Amino acid sequence: MISCSCDQCEIKSIFFDTISSKSLDFYCAARKELLVEKGTRFIKQGDQIKEFKYLKSGLVKLHKTDSHNREQIISFGNPMDFVNIHNIFGNDVYDYSITALEPSTICSFDIKIIKDLVQTNGAFALKLINTISLSANRIISDSLKIRNHSLYGKVAAVLLFFADHIYVSSEYELPISRKEIAQYTGLSIETVIRSISEFRRDGLIKVFGKRIEIIDKEGLELIYENS
Amino acid sequence: MISCSCDQCEIKSIFFDTISSKSLDFYCAARKELLVEKGTRFIKQGDQIKEFKYLKSGLVKLHKTDSHNREQIISFGNPMDFVNIHNIFGNDVYDYSITALEPSTICSFDIKIIKDLVQTNGAFALKLINTISLSANRIISDSLKIRNHSLYGKVAAVLLFFADHIYVSSEYELPISRKEIAQYTGLSIETVIRSISEFRRDGLIKVFGKRIEIIDKEGLELIYENS
DNA sequence: TCTCAAACATGACAAATGTCACAAAACATC
DNA sequence: GATGTTTTGTGACATTTGTCATGTTTGAGA
Structure with missing residues (x-):
């Protein structure tokens, strides 16, 4: 064979x-x-x-x-x-x-x-x-x-992309750095970091270094939709 | 035949x-x-x-x-x-x-x-x-x-696109409205209009309604490169 | 020609985003 | 472990961009 x-x-x-x-x-x-x-x-x-x-x-x-x-x-x-x-x-x-x-x-x-x-x-x-x-x-x-969303929408899109299409899990090790998210979205590094921090403070996600856990997926999707 | x-x-x-x-x-x-x-x-x-x-x-x-x-x-x-x-x-x-x-x-x-x-x-x-x-x-x-440039770069990219790839001329009738430029770039209409006005005031282009004449092509390309 | 709707334009202000400075944490290398 | 480098994180502030209001211009159709 x-x-x-x-x-x-x-x-x-x-x-x-x-x-x-x-x-x-x-x-x-x-x-x-x-x-x-x-x-x-x-x-x-x-x-x-x-x-x-x-x-x-x-x-x-x-x-x-x-x-x-x-x-x-x-x-x-x-x-x-x-x-x-x-x-x-x-x-x-x-x-x-x-x-x-x-x-x-x-x-x-x-x-x-x-x-x-x-x-x-x-x-x-x-x-x-x-x-x-x-x-x-x-x-x-x-x-x-990416083109037609602003800050929060862009960052949410990236987090959801890895959750839905790559790891098919709401918890995963982010394979790229904040800098690379910036290079993908066209945003500045600081803005990306701030956005992730804000998602964390708002209880949408948990962050341990590169480990991301999406707590409130609907909330994140809503943010993606609306910004 | x-x-x-x-x-x-x-x-x-x-x-x-x-x-x-x-x-x-x-x-x-x-x-x-x-x-x-x-x-x-x-x-x-x-x-x-x-x-x-x-x-x-x-x-x-x-x-x-x-x-x-x-x-x-x-x-x-x-x-x-x-x-x-x-x-x-x-x-x-x-x-x-x-x-x-x-x-x-x-x-x-x-x-x-x-x-x-x-x-x-x-x-x-x-x-x-x-x-x-x-x-x-x-x-x-x-x-x-479009994704990785900001305002002036995006608008310059659109104007140069029609000049270089569609009409192959520095003077042409813009086939789309300002609103459509906004829909393409992800910017707001007002910002697009302002940007075009600014290009006009800076002597980079001449504008007669939908008619665009690129005066300083190198200048426009420089703006595209740098923003 | 008149009328109405859409497109274009601009100002004033608010909100979003970038830049710079600096520090802590993570990580690699010796 | 010690050291240096990269990454992550945050504040303060400047700049960019969006929103709202308002008016003018343009163009289609009665």
Whole structure:
């Protein structure tokens, strides 16, 4: 049967449905797997795009440096929705970096293999387009949430994002610093810290360093809605 | 030869490269063309997605209503980069509306035809993925520009966007109202108006109602960079 | 032409957010 | 442990941005 170790890998759902088990062996052999530790920037803005990369496990941030050397965070990606797809087919050079926020496993294929697959396997192509669309949709919609809310709404959105989409728990270890929340929302660090302190004082959340516990989720959602 | 009237249509560049002239006739016959006037909302948030639509000419805005019935503008699309692709493959219902800002020509195909094409014509699939990626990239990158700049930077970004990407001229008729700039940037209307007035007073632009003339483009770009 | 509604504009003031200064806590490195 | 660096936290104050009020201009339609 399949000797591939990526049994649990998300990308499997793209391959399995559309590729015969025999061919699957070939693709599994062509696959490289890389375990990176927290803080590793494994894709760098400006690098040539030679591989198709997929997040098997972990959590990452997509970020870029603007013309004034300010760091901006574009989005976060977890195994369910991250592939470096937004760049890979459009450009030949990455216009953002990707850095692990937690220990992560990256699978990669030579991009030629994937392009061949798209051209020769219609079902795969359709599935890939679906994945790209959903991923792009999510980034655009998250971005809009940040753009059109003010301070408390923005910070609430970030806390709720990790609770609802990443950890699926009202209690979690915040994988990013206050500074990174600022870089994501476009706010100043102090304002972010103050907002979190205020949520704490108002009994909406409990904070122990990076550990966040959402006490009054409805209240936090209400704040998100109204500011 | 080809009796199709869409000789000048942008989508042609997707089809022509990848479809034999004989098949092209079939696709041209299956195509519907719709001319909509300014202000027409031809795609509605919540509607079922049954067709693949493409902007042949004109200018549109992508927008949605949030839970408080506030109108938010996501992005603008012109013939070079607009297809309703971000939704069409991921979801079965539109999660945003599209409205014409100028008289526009919309081409549409039954979505089944396009999905068939993706599955049976590899070159087409690859080209479509490219188009989707580039379009999503642009929206994400524009959104980031708005997110991480303050007042003057945001407004300058909008004015420069129309000058550089839509009209390719430093003098143009602004296709949106001040209110719509506010909905796009997340600012209040008054603040937008004030900012434009200030640009005018500082000699960066001339304003005659909706007509904008950028006098000092470098100055405006500098403001964009620094705020 | 007249009328009404929407868009544009500006002032005065309130509220939100950023900046600067400083300190405590957390964390890495020796 | 000792030391230095980064992160978190808070106050005071300046600046930015929003809100409300009010008036003018523009544009569509009777």
